[in-house]
Amino acid sequence: MIIRKIVTNFHQRLLSFPKTSNGLIRSGSCGLVDCRHNLHAWASVKSSLDSELETIKESGVYKTERIITSEQNSWINIEGKKEKVLNFCANNYLGLSSHPRVVQAGITALKDYGAGLSSVRFICGTQNIHRDLERKIAAFHGREDAILYASCFDANAGLFEVLLGEQDAIISDELNHASIIDGIRLCKAQRYRYKHRDMNDLRNHLESAKGSRRKLIATDGVFSMDGNVAPLGEIVSLAKEYGAMVFIDECHATGFFGSTGRGTEEFFNLNGSVDIINSTLGKALGGAAGGYTTGPKELIDLLRQRARPYLFSNSIPPPVVASASEVFDMLTENSDLPKKLASLTQSFRSQMKSAGFTILGDEHPICPVFLADAKLASTFADKMLDQGIYVIGFSYPVVPKGKARIRVQISASHTEEDINKAVNAFIETGKQLGCIN
Structure with missing residues (x-):
């Protein structure tokens, strides 16, 4: 009897809904929708995507x-x-992705701290191991502080928007990584792009940006597609001449490039010459995930307040933090x-x-x-x-x-x-x- 009443009531409600000229219930009148239009729209898109994929294959x-x-x-x-x-063909430069010490550090952290924080850092997503790792990163690079992100892509997405505004200028190598390019697009600074490793072209753009409040030169330390290195000494000299800051992405340098793995600065004997360094934990430093920015304390503090990928992304999982932390210990040892x-x-x-x-x-x-x-x-x-x-x-x-x-x-x-x-x-x-x- 109860089931019959439910069916009858449902049938009566259907009869009361507004209809189209061909007898279909009007879209949105009861939370039901006429899916035929959406299917037709997707059929057109599907055909186009299939064609594009076939072109890629050919x-x-x-x-x-x-x-x-x-x-x-x-x-x-x-x-x-x-x-x-x-x-x-892996970015496992130091061969530590499955090293027993690194794996054990991750297992121990999983048992002690759990699988994840289920939160962003400023709410309830910061554990003591996060701050410990940030201090190790800063010490490794000889900087004042560091901030962790879910990836270096996020670190690059979070930096430029916070640091640079409409009165500022950023001058970027034309072959910089896609994450740098995307991060620059998010900021409102004047954008200049210099020819790959061409210092004359960089100088010309610095001249054009002379009137800007802040000027930032952005480059990969090592360019991943060609394996070539930014001419850091010349970049730093031009930065000093024009009152510009220097930013480098060290994803393909940190941990292994230079005599002790300190990266492009060490390779050129220029330790401490760069203002801001972004890098990854997902290559030489354990190979899992995560990225960071390291530099002046004031910048890192401001990023904690304003960087969107930091504020709106979950904390790095404890096993990943512990694995990377163990790698830094190993690099410090020898x-x-x-x-x-x-x-x-x-x-x-x-x-x-x-x-x-x-x-x-x-x-x-x-x-x-x-x-x-x-x-x-x-x-x-x-x-x-x-x-x-x-x-x-x-x-x-x-x-x-x-x-x-x-x-x-x-x-x-x-x-x-x-x-x-x-x-x-x-x-x-x-x-x-x-x-x-």
């Missing part, structure tokens, strides 16, 4: 994600491959890993150049093997995997059209034998595809 730049079924390391298991393959990495890098680069390959970059563990053609780069990477070497072809839009390459990345977890195996596979594949004689 051009040879479609990116297929390979599935790793093991921990991140120099040797990994890949879905569909029976045997382990030698990994040469600098063996950066030195080993530098030696392996030199070995790979010299052997590949001797074999006839064009290797881009400036003695950095990012070693791009330049091939130019996108389809060739994709085919080359597939053939390398057949030989047990995991590398990836990079093509547009990650790099400009006509600039495709295999980006090889050396890790301190590799051995000299690993390097030789990779070089021999490159030589064999290069001859097969007509890249070298």
Whole structure:
């Protein structure tokens, strides 16, 4: 009887709803909607997206994600491959992503502090380990303070909007990382873009920005697609001449570049010369996630008050914080890993150049093997995997059209034998595809 009443009442309500001319209930009259229009709209969009995806596939730049079924390391298991393959395309520069000390630190933090904070920092998302890590970061870089973000992308998104306004100017290298470009778009400062590592062009833009209240030069310390290094000494000199601040993104330098891993400043013996440093915990420093800004205390304090990615994103999970913190302890204890990495890098680069390959970059563990053609780069990477070497072809839009390459990345977890195996596979594949004689 109760069910019958419910059905009857529902039927009567349906009859009372306003109808369209063809008898359909009007959209929005009862929370019900006529979905036919939405389906038609999506059908048009779907067709367009399918066409765009097909164009990407035909051009040879479609990116297929390979599935790793093991921990991140120099040797990994890949879905569909029976045997382990030698990994040469991770940002695991120091080989610490699965180091026992780093893993144990994460496990201990998970037990002691839980999986996450379920909150942003200023509400109830700050634990003592967050502040401990920020102090370690500041000390490592020789700065006054540091602030943690969920990623360095967020750190770059949060900085410029807070620091620069309409009266200010930012002068940015044209090949800066996408996160820097996006962060700059969020601020209201006058924007200038100088030609890649071209100090004459940088000077010209500084001249144009002379009347600005604040001037900030922004550059990657190391440019990840080419493995080349910003001319930091010249940048710092120009900054002093024009009263500008210097910002560098050190994602591909922190922890391993320079004699003790202090990054681009140390590489050029310019420690303390840069005003603001952003970097990541997700590459050399444990490989999990997280980013940070380090610099003057006043700036860090203001970012805690105003930086949107900090104010509106959950805190970094305790296991990630603890893992990165352990890496900083390891780097403070000794600098063996950066030195080993530098030696392996030199070995790979010299052997590949001797074999006839064009290797881009400036003695950095990012070693791009330049091939130019996108389809060739994709085919080359597939053939390398057949030989047990995991590398990836990079093509547009990650790099400009006509600039495709295999980006090889050396890790301190590799051995000299690993390097030789990779070089021999490159030589064999290069001859097969007509890249070298």
